[in-house]
Amino acid sequence: MKRNLAAAAAALSLFAGTVAAQNEQFIPANFYWVGPYAPGGSGFGGGMIDYYQMINERDGGVNGVKLTWEKCETEYNNARGVECYERTKKHPPTGATVIHPLSTGITYSLIDKATADRIPIISMGYGRTSAADGRVFPYVFPLITTYWSQATVMVKFMGEKMGGMDKWKGKKLVLVYHDSAYGKEPIPVLTDMAKQYGYELTTIAVPHPGNEQQAQWLQIRQIKPDWVILWGWGVMNPTALKAAAKVGYPREKMVGVWWSGAEEDVLPAGSAAKGFFSAGFNAPGTEFPVMKDVLKYVYAKGKGEFEDKARIGSIYHTRGVVAGIVTVEAIRLAQAKFGKGKPITGEQMRWGIENLNIDEKRLKELGATGLMPPLKVSCLDHEGSGLVKFQQWDGAKWKVVTDWMQPDRKLVREKVEADAAQYAKEKNISPRDCGKDGM
Amino acid sequence: MLYREAGQFKSTYAADQQIFPILQDRVAIIALLAVAFIVVPLIGDQYWLSAILTPLLVLALAALGLNILTGYAGQLSLGTAAFMAVGAFMAYNAMLRIPHMPILGAFIIGGLCAAAVGVVFGLPSLRIKGLYLAVATLACQFFVLWAINRVGWFSNYSSSGVITAQRMEIFGYPIEHARDKYLLTLLIVALMALAAKNLMRSETGRAFMAIRDMDVAASVIGIPMMKTKLLAFAISSFYCGVAGALYAYCYLGTVEPEAFTLDLSFRVLFMIIIGGVGSILGSFLGAAFITLFPIFLNLASKWLESALGIEMSHAVVSNSEAIIFGSLIIFFLIVEPNGLARLWQIAKEKLRLWPFPH
Numbered sequence: 001m002k003r004n005l006a007a008a009a010a011a012l013s014l015f016a017g018t019v020a021a022q023n024e025q026f027i028p029a030n031f032y033w034v035g036p037y038a039p040g041g042s043g044f045g046g047g048m049i050d051y052y053q054m055i056n057e058r059d060g061g062v063n064g065v066k067l068t069w070e071k072c073e074t075e076y077n078n079a080r081g082v083e084c085y086e087r088t089k090k091h092p093p094t095g096a097t098v099i100h101p102l103s104t105g106i107t108y109s110l111i112d113k114a115t116a117d118r119i120p121i122i123s124m125g126y127g128r129t130s131a132a133d134g135r136v137f138p139y140v141f142p143l144i145t146t147y148w149s150q151a152t153v154m155v156k157f158m159g160e161k162m163g164g165m166d167k168w169k170g171k172k173l174v175l176v177y178h179d180s181a182y183g184k185e186p187i188p189v190l191t192d193m194a195k196q197y198g199y200e201l202t203t204i205a206v207p208h209p210g211n212e213q214q215a216q217w218l219q220i221r222q223i224k225p226d227w228v229i230l231w232g233w234g235v236m237n238p239t240a241l242k243a244a245a246k247v248g249y250p251r252e253k254m255v256g257v258w259w260s261g262a263e264e265d266v267l268p269a270g271s272a273a274k275g276f277f278s279a280g281f282n283a284p285g286t287e288f289p290v291m292k293d294v295l296k297y298v299y300a301k302g303k304g305e306f307e308d309k310a311r312i313g314s315i316y317h318t319r320g321v322v323a324g325i326v327t328v329e330a331i332r333l334a335q336a337k338f339g340k341g342k343p344i345t346g347e348q349m350r351w352g353i354e355n356l357n358i359d360e361k362r363l364k365e366l367g368a369t370g371l372m373p374p375l376k377v378s379c380l381d382h383e384g385s386g387l388v389k390f391q392q393w394d395g396a397k398w399k400v401v402t403d404w405m406q407p408d409r410k411l412v413r414e415k416v417e418a419d420a421a422q423y424a425k426e427k428n429i430s431p432r433d434c435g436k437d438g439m
Numbered sequence: 440m441l442y443r444e445a446g447q448f449k450s451t452y453a454a455d456q457q458i459f460p461i462l463q464d465r466v467a468i469i470a471l472l473a474v475a476f477i478v479v480p481l482i483g484d485q486y487w488l489s490a491i492l493t494p495l496l497v498l499a500l501a502a503l504g505l506n507i508l509t510g511y512a513g514q515l516s517l518g519t520a521a522f523m524a525v526g527a528f529m530a531y532n533a534m535l536r537i538p539h540m541p542i543l544g545a546f547i548i549g550g551l552c553a554a555a556v557g558v559v560f561g562l563p564s565l566r567i568k569g570l571y572l573a574v575a576t577l578a579c580q581f582f583v584l585w586a587i588n589r590v591g592w593f594s595n596y597s598s599s600g601v602i603t604a605q606r607m608e609i610f611g612y613p614i615e616h617a618r619d620k621y622l623l624t625l626l627i628v629a630l631m632a633l634a635a636k637n638l639m640r641s642e643t644g645r646a647f648m649a650i651r652d653m654d655v656a657a658s659v660i661g662i663p664m665m666k667t668k669l670l671a672f673a674i675s676s677f678y679c680g681v682a683g684a685l686y687a688y689c690y691l692g693t694v695e696p697e698a699f700t701l702d703l704s705f706r707v708l709f710m711i712i713i714g715g716v717g718s719i720l721g722s723f724l725g726a727a728f729i730t731l732f733p734i735f736l737n738l739a740s741k742w743l744e745s746a747l748g749i750e751m752s753h754a755v756v757s758n759s760e761a762i763i764f765g766s767l768i769i770f771f772l773i774v775e776p777n778g779l780a781r782l783w784q785i786a787k788e789k790l791r792l793w794p795f796p797h
Contacts, residue, residue, distance in 0.1 A: 032757075033758070034758050038754070078691060082690075085490075086486045086490035179588060181600055184588075184600050185599050208697065208700060307752060427605075
């Protein structure tokens with residue numbers, strides 16, 4: 001009997017040993033590979049997974065903790081996105097560490113659920129802008145830059161092109177937007193800035209998916225705006241560029257949102273896209289050391305996500321890599337605090353993201369200088385940077401035409417806090433106290 | 440052998456007219472309800488309850504609503520998602536603007552507003568029929584979404600047009616957990632399905648069917664055309680409106696108008712076509728098929744991958760799922776154009792004779 005017990009104990013400890021050896025960190029990959037938005041979903045998702053793969057191959061994981069993932073098809077559809085989230089959130093061994101919904105609609109649907117489940121959401125460059133107020137949204141991180149920051153930078157960029165912000169007076173600006181929560185995000189900020197700078201704003205909605213825009217562009221031809229902001233997504237972008245060419249609107253006077261500024265958005269429009277500007281928070285290319293590592297450790301071994309090699313180093317691909325960098329850095333930071341070489345929980349990951357500080361020095365170590373702006377997140381500020389670059393399509397590739405540009409922080413922050421406060425009131429949330437220094 | 444009604448005698452009219460005249464059916468439905476109300480909440484984990492069963496029930500309710508209009512009253516509609524949107528957004532506004540509004544009251548207000556919209560957009564049905572009516576209801580789909588998108592009042596002037604469902608509470612008991620939301624949905628859906636079943640067996644339901652089968656004949660025998668058609672629109676939209684409110688409150692939590700696009704209208708229409716036009720059971724079977732099957736295919740492709748040890752590109756898998764799903768719909772419609780409910784009926788008739796068919 002005693003010997004049996006001892007054997008059982010030994011077996012148990014052996015079992016425990018194998019569990020401990022299974023040192024893995026699970027991250028869901030809920031993106032989309034079908035439908036009108038597939039280029040964005042597969043590109044971004046592919047980049048993120050490529051980076052995880054590279055970390056596993058080059059470093060053997062994060063301090064020995066291997067990253068694992070599982071793909072789930074959301075079709076950019078809220079209901080499917082929620083289903084994928086519920087499916088992956090308890091996935092062994094760690095449960096979902098962090099979630100990248102890659103859809104503003106899905107982000108909205110997950111805010112409550114993920115906060116209750118203590119799983120952080122990183123909505124990098126999309127999602128609910130007011131989630132940048134970390135006091136009301138402790139688990140949501142619209143990292144790097146939000147739609148409102150971007151809108152202010154766009155107005156600034158166009159103002160500079162005209163020779164100063166005072167030139168805006170009496171000018172006409174048209175916003176052509178995807179008729180969804182995503183497309184409507186910039187309207188309040190652009191409206192406020194219209195009052196401030198004296199331009200006349202017209203908003204024109206394009207219904208999902210946006211492959212029919214004749215009427216909208218005829219309206220634009222009548223208005224004869226000085227600038228057009230294209231807030232498009234997926235198939236809507238090339239269609240808009242072609243329609244603009246048809247009505248003879250100059251593409252040099254069109255500025256796209258960062259979801260309008262990838263190769264997949266302009267290539268189908270052919271020559272109609274030449275001269276089109278777009279915003280961006282990441283740079284394309286394979287020249288960055290981190291991208292070289294992805295090529296060396298992942299693609300050279302045949303483990304890459306893309307079958308079409310031309311997509312490597314494209315905007316969506318490097319944006320996914322940036323998402324991977326941010327995620328892995330947060331895991332690294334959380335491990336440093338809660339136990340090096342051990343898997344972390346969603347709550348610990350939240351701490352990791354909130355205390356992220358990727359400065360120029362760290363960017364250099366990561367081999368990502370110029371790929372993304374430096375980032376410093378805090379309890380108060382879940383955006384962390386706000387910097388935006390502009391690029392122009394020269395007919396063959398995107399050429400970066402500005403340095404990192406600052407948003408109108410004061411205006412954006414005021415609106416963020418007002419909106420977050422309203423949300424807190426509606427939902428009966430008492431905002432966290434971030435302390436004096438906002439940490 | 441098991442499923443035989445020999446020896447079951449009916450001695451009263453009530454016994455003859457009950458919904459399930461056969462004892463085995465009654466036992467089966469009671470067992471099913473017991474499983475749904477007791478066993479599922481006990482054993483189901485959060486994934487099953489909140490991501491699969493709740494949306495399934497909600498969409499079954501929407502399909503039921505459409506089935507009343509299209510299946511029973513014969514009026515083709517493509518505005519289902521619009522009626523759901525009205526229900527969701529008006530329930531939200533009722534909760535927001537009326538102090539101490541009980542959540543069930545908000546659902547009813549959402550349903551009633553949807554019914555009112557339904558009646559307005561049902562007016563063309565007095566003059567036009569079939570596909571032309573479908574086009575008229577298509578206008579409803581676009582108009583409602585346009586109005587919700589453009590008129591800030593509906594979403595309480597939210598900059599992105601998104602509404603977030605308020606906290607739910609019934610008699611002081613908070614409905615927060617997936618299990619509670621599932622039970623609330625199940626209760627509402629069960630009661631409304633029962634009401635629908637009885638309605639269809641009543642004079643009103645028979646009037647609907649008379650209009651469906653031949654409206655000239657129906658008006659000749661004295662069925663008021665306008666009242667009956669508009670009533671069908673009102674009841675159907677009420678069901679859809681409640682389904683929309685449940686979709687927002689018990690399932691997604693946060694809704695943008697984009698959740699209720701034409702896509703959803705078509706999906707609900709496919710549900711009743713596949714499930715069975717003019718059948719309460721068909722609404723449930725169709726909803727199950729349309730919502731569960733893509734998820735099943737998605738999981739099955741993963742099992743297949745790990746069982747066979749091959750790695751397929753995810754894009755290929757995702758696209759082939761859509762292809763398989765589409766071809767199965769065609770297959771089902773060829774094999775049984777009257778839907779899954781009819782298949783079930785055939786199975787029951789065979790079972791009655793089994794094992795001695797002659």
